Amino acid sequence: MSKGRVALILSAVVLAVLMALLPKVIINKDKKGEFAANGAAAPAAQPDHDPNHEGHEDHATETKPAAPADAHVMATPAQLKEIADLRIKFNQAGAGQGKSKLAEELAVKYAAIAKHDSAGYFYEQVAQVRPGEKSFQKAADEYFEAFTFAATQERSQELGAKAQGLYEQVLKNNPTNLEAKTNLAMTYISSSTPMKGVTLLREVIAADPKNEKALFNMGLLSIQSTQYEKAVDRFRELLAVNPNHIEGTFYLGVALAETGKKVEAQKSFMKVKEISKNPEVQASVDSYLEKLKSAN
Structure with missing residues (x-):
């Protein structure tokens, strides 16, 4: 930080x-x-995340920072052009490893300009092609980052739900991943089922009594x-x-x-x-x- x-x-x-x-x-x-x-309130069932929804289109052209705490992050014209070009390639690519590689490149580019929801979406596309603990966590972490900066309750619900689903996948692959379990706990803390989050935090401390987070x-x-x-x-x-x-x-x-x-x-x-x-x-x-x- x-x-x-x-x-x-x-x-x-x-x-x-x-x-x-x-x-x-x-x-x-x-x-x-x-x-x-x-x-945030309890997350509701979420629709599929559309890469071409208004927010993501803004992310390809916008130069303003995503959140006050990221005020030092400003997309340069070169960064925006790279993203726009990659988006065209991504939308035109057929399903498979090639499209997945473009999605990963886009995720990295969006994360660099603090557009964490878009980074989460594209990492999620990678995880669908190459499912596993690390790929799910990359997507979950970006959604969680966006969740911490959500400006509205509705946005918190949406991003929290996305992070929850992906962290659950991480823990299915590796139940001992304490970082994922802690972040998952905090999404529940902000919901209508906070005790589920408290239980998860207690599990983390039981496994690692010195876990700072x-x-x-x-x-x-x-x-x-x-x-x-x-x-x-x-x-x-x-x-x-x-x-x-x-x-x-x-x-x-x-x-x-x-x-x-x-x-x-x-x-x-x-x-x-x-x-x-x-x-x-x-x-x-x-x-x-x-x-x-x-x-x-």
Whole structure:
């Protein structure tokens, strides 16, 4: 995760905490538990994804970034031309390995300009020709990335459902794939069946007690359910594994503050300032520290 994205997220989180509201859904996307906030309802049955739907056509011509956190990603005219040319070849190609190769090239090109839903679609085409754990996971990961940035509830439902279906395929091929299981868990957390996600996260931690991403998400879920003591325990477990986990340190401070341990909370926030020199992160933590002082 880029420093700018961390700053953006922390700023949003601080504002939410100050208003006594945390994001309804916390989605994590990498092994270290770095996060984005996203709210979604239960995914409904999804229609087939059409490569020529309006969104994908936009992706061949649009130069604006896909999401605020990807604001540093800007498609160049050369990139857009490559994509447009590849799309023509893809649409004209017959079924088989040749079309699959073009789909893979398109997926890589779309991922490079942060069009993760389109990347997911084309990786999914590859997986249909060459099914297997790795090919399904490539498609699932791209849909999951898009899911974390979904701007609307409807889009969250659609992308979450696509990621779920593909992660289920990954786990059919390899039930011990903890990365896939953790991401799958987070799509369920944001649905009407959140306990299914919690169960999956517990399975991950049982298999790997030091899994940073699962520990981080369990800590966040404890905060969301106002189980602050449990949150403190989870974040301390996480920091025992990775003492410099920025978001884990920040949320430990939040949980400590909620349990009335303001001195310890301040220490956690000060540590965030030590391990992250990003000016926006520093400003966010300073804002929270000021609120703690004024509450004394």
